Amino acid sequence: MTWRVILGTLSMVLTVILLGFVAVTEQSRMDDFQTSYKARQIEVGAALFEGRCVTCHNMDGKGIEGVAPALNAADLLSPKPQRLKDIGWAGTTEDYIRSAIASGRPRASNAFSTFPNRMPTWGEEFGGPLRKDQINALVLFIMNWSYQYTSAEAQPTPVIEGVGTDITLELPAGNADNGKALAEGKGCTACHITAAVGPAWLATADPNKEGVGTRVGHRFSDAGYTGKAKTAEQYLFESIVNPNAYVVTGFAPSIMTQTFGNSLTKQDVADIIAYLETLK
Numbered sequence: 001m002t003w004r005v006i007l008g009t010l011s012m013v014l015t016v017i018l019l020g021f022v023a024v025t026e027q028s029r030m031d032d033f034q035t036s037y038k039a040r041q042i043e044v045g046a047a048l049f050e051g052r053c054v055t056c057h058n059m060d061g062k063g064i065e066g067v068a069p070a071l072n073a074a075d076l077l078s079p080k081p082q083r084l085k086d087i088g089w090a091g092t093t094e095d096y097i098r099s100a101i102a103s104g105r106p107r108a109s110n111a112f113s114t115f116p117n118r119m120p121t122w123g124e125e126f127g128g129p130l131r132k133d134q135i136n137a138l139v140l141f142i143m144n145w146s147y148q149y150t151s152a153e154a155q156p157t158p159v160i161e162g163v164g165t166d167i168t169l170e171l172p173a174g175n176a177d178n179g180k181a182l183a184e185g186k187g188c189t190a191c192h193i194t195a196a197v198g199p200a201w202l203a204t205a206d207p208n209k210e211g212v213g214t215r216v217g218h219r220f221s222d223a224g225y226t227g228k229a230k231t232a233e234q235y236l237f238e239s240i241v242n243p244n245a246y247v248v249t250g251f252a253p254s255i256m257t258q259t260f261g262n263s264l265t266k267q268d269v270a271d272i273i274a275y276l277e278t279l280k
Contacts, residue, residue, distance in 0.1 A: 038140060045141025048134055052122070055187075061145060064187035066257030068119075071097075077146035093146075098139045102126060162262040163269050167229060167237040171266055174274025182272050186260075211279030212236075219248060236273045240264070 050059070058064050061072030075082040081093055089096050102123030122128040123135055130138075163169065183189055192212055210218075219225070220235040227246035229235035238245050241261035247253045264272075 041137045041140050042144050044134070045137035045139070045144075048130070048138050049141055052130075053138075058185065058187065061142065062185070065263055066259055067187060071142050072145040072148075074149045077143070078149040094139055094143060097142055098135060101138055102128070102130075102132075102135050104128070160263055161265060163241060163264055163266045165242045165261045167234045167241070169237075169266065171233075171237070171270040171273070174267075174270035174272075176271070176274040176278050179271035179273065179275025182264075182268055183275055186257075188272075212276045213279045216276070219246075222248075224249070233273055233277075236276055237269060240269055240272065 049057075049061075056064060056068035057071055061070060063070035063073075070076075073083075076084070076097075077093065084093065084096055100119065102121070103126045104121035105119035120128070122130045122138075124131055183192075216232050216235055220229060220232050225246055227235065227238050227242075229238045241264070243256040243258065244253045260269075
């Protein structure tokens with residue numbers, strides 16, 4: 001009987017110690033679980049962003065000129081986001097991003113007059129294809145960029161001396177590698193370079209899948225060409241800074257961004273042209 005009492009007492013003491021240890025470490029375990037869960041959700045959000053958002057907002061979230069604004073930016077993700085202050089948003093940044101993704105924008109935002117495209121509705125409660133957990137994963141992924149701006153205030157937009165629209169301007173020597181990075185960053189590749197991922201009409205309009213460097217010769221020699229270019233380089237220059245000067249048959253005007261003459265420098269344009277000329 002004595003041994004039974006001793007064993008019972010020891011068992012009770014060990015149970016109390018074990019429960020005490022679990023209680024003491026519970027918060028740490030929950031914190032680890034939350035961190036792990038958040039990391040998995042960010043991964044889910046990254047996959048959703050790549051599949052749904054990069055066409056307009058770019059892979060790095062820096063936006064595409066004339067298409068959609070940057071999400072990976074100090075004026076949205078800093079502790080005092082100027083973008084939200086400008087529109088009088090009283091909620092959190094997470095709530096703003098969540099509402100913009102879920103409900104979309106049925107018409108162009110007045111706050112971003114240079115981005116005329118509408119934001120699609122993604123939340124299923126508003127008729128979109130994504131569940132609430134998927135919307136939340138996207139929000140976590142976008143907010144994950146905020147670590148870069150923890151002590152940042154919204155910075156003024158740097159002044160860029162645009163190249164303008166005079167295609168007779170003498171350009172510096174171009175760097176094709178820099179041009180490739182610029183073309184990808186400005187969203188040029190999907191429509192003009194990699195036809196396999198571009199709009200369906202591109203494959204129809206260009207069945208030979210010729211690169212821009214080859215196509216420019218055909219386009220420049222078209223009998224119906226109405227632009228001012230005298231050389232292939234000027235034709236590419238014109239197509240970048242004044243795309244409506246000549247619209248290829250079968251394409252609608254004003255599809256391409258019209259403001260590159262203001263936002264690209266002479267070196268930028270020279271680099272992009274150098275890159276495009278390598279694509280045969």
